[in-house]
Amino acid sequence: MPSHDTNFIFPFSYSNLRVHLGTSKQAEVLFSYLENLHAKSCVLESEYIDKDYIIDYQKFYSRSFDNPGQFTKRLHFFTNRLTPKYFKKLIETCNKRTYNNLKKYYLGFVVMKPIKDAMNQPFIGRTIIKTYPPDVNGNRRVFVTSRYNVSLFGFPLAIESLPFQTQDEGVSKCATIALWSALQPLIDTFDIIRHSPAEITEVSTSFPTLARKYPSQGLAWEQMAEYIRSLGLDIEPIDAQYENEDTIQTAIMLYVNAGYPLIAALQIYKGSGEFEGRHAAVISGYRQDNNGNLKEIYVHDDQICPYCKTLPSPDFKNWYNEWSKDGKK
Numbered sequence: 001m002p003s004h005d006t007n008f009i010f011p012f013s014y015s016n017l018r019v020h021l022g023t024s025k026q027a028e029v030l031f032s033y034l035e036n037l038h039a040k041s042c043v044l045e046s047e048y049i050d051k052d053y054i055i056d057y058q059k060f061y062s063r064s065f066d067n068p069g070q071f072t073k074r075l076h077f078f079t080n081r082l083t084p085k086y087f088k089k090l091i092e093t094c095n096k097r098t099y100n101n102l103k104k105y106y107l108g109f110v111v112m113k114p115i116k117d118a119m120n121q122p123f124i125g126r127t128i129i130k131t132y133p134p135d136v137n138g139n140r141r142v143f144v145t146s147r148y149n150v151s152l153f154g155f156p157l158a159i160e161s162l163p164f165q166t167q168d169e170g171v172s173k174c175a176t177i178a179l180w181s182a183l184q185p186l187i188d189t190f191d192i193i194r195h196s197p198a199e200i201t202e203v204s205t206s207f208p209t210l211a212r213k214y215p216s217q218g219l220a221w222e223q224m225a226e227y228i229r230s231l232g233l234d235i236e237p238i239d240a241q242y243e244n245e246d247t248i249q250t251a252i253m254l255y256v257n258a259g260y261p262l263i264a265a266l267q268i269y270k271g272s273g274e275f276e277g278r279h280a281a282v283i284s285g286y287r288q289d290n291n292g293n294l295k296e297i298y299v300h301d302d303q304i305c306p307y308c309k310t311l312p313s314p315d316f317k318n319w320y321n322e323w324s325k326d327g328k329k
Contacts, residue, residue, distance in 0.1 A: 143285035
């Protein structure tokens with residue numbers, strides 16, 4: 001339980017958030033996403049043990065020259081204005097009405113790892129945030145979600161979402177994070193083991209490759225497929241180059257409706273048309289108009305944010321989102 005020092009409660013604002021989340025692109029977009037969800041307050045757990053990070057720490061970071069330590073920070077977000085007095089009363093009395101309000105206004109959490117990127121910004125760890133609300137025009141929004149139980153200083157909370165985190169370049173690249181995120185809702189359904197990013201990289205690189213295991217150099221598509229098969233599951237590849245647009249849209253809607261995310265194998269091009277590299281992201285939801293047409297998909301992209309809005313450009317073989325705003329295709 002926290003002490004009566006209530007410095008861990010503060011208003012949601014850019015200046016407050018950047019102290020903890022930093023100013024990376026992912027942090028900036030995540031702030032905008034939370035702003036759209038009408039976040040008003042933050043509660044900070046300054047020393048939090050995150051299962052995924054602690055395994056990654058044990059496998060790699062504990063043996064690095066600059067040992068970052070095993071503790072992370074965790075920020076919780078609420079749509080009501082929490083005050084130190086309000087939270088102190090909740091802790092001391094466990095008032096049922098106050099606690100029910102806490103549950104009602106809960107938006108989820110973001111874990112900040114103690115490791116930094118090349119720009120000295122903290123990496124964003126396991127993040128479980130509420131999805132976009134229903135569309136104001138009555139359009140249908142569908143997301144892949146599972147229920148995740150959260151303990152905030154002993155108070156049980158819950159959120160329906162799909163976990164997200166960024167690649168940290170030490171134990172995971174985009175392919176590893178895409179696998180980690182996409183398999184989360186299948187863990188209970190198929191009773192598969194829950195691996196951390198480092199464990200996914202470790203298992204995947206046991207299949208033939210010339211790349212070193214750590215620091216991670218990324219996974220080939222074949223390694224991703226073999227990792228999924230090693231769990232007792234299988235894959236269904238859909239080649240967007242040779243399928244028509246109707247097939248792609250139908251596949252997205254059918255799989256998301258069934259509660260299964262899709263891993264998108266992407267190619268990124270610079271504005272000049274020069275090929276930049278391959279990338280993996282997770283299709284985690286979609287928006288459909290009243291005529292049943294797919295208008296927008298939502299993507300967990302470790303280089304952007306969870307539920308990144310993605311539009312057809314001009315179709316869903318080509319995307320318009322935050323990459324496009326940076327002059328990429």
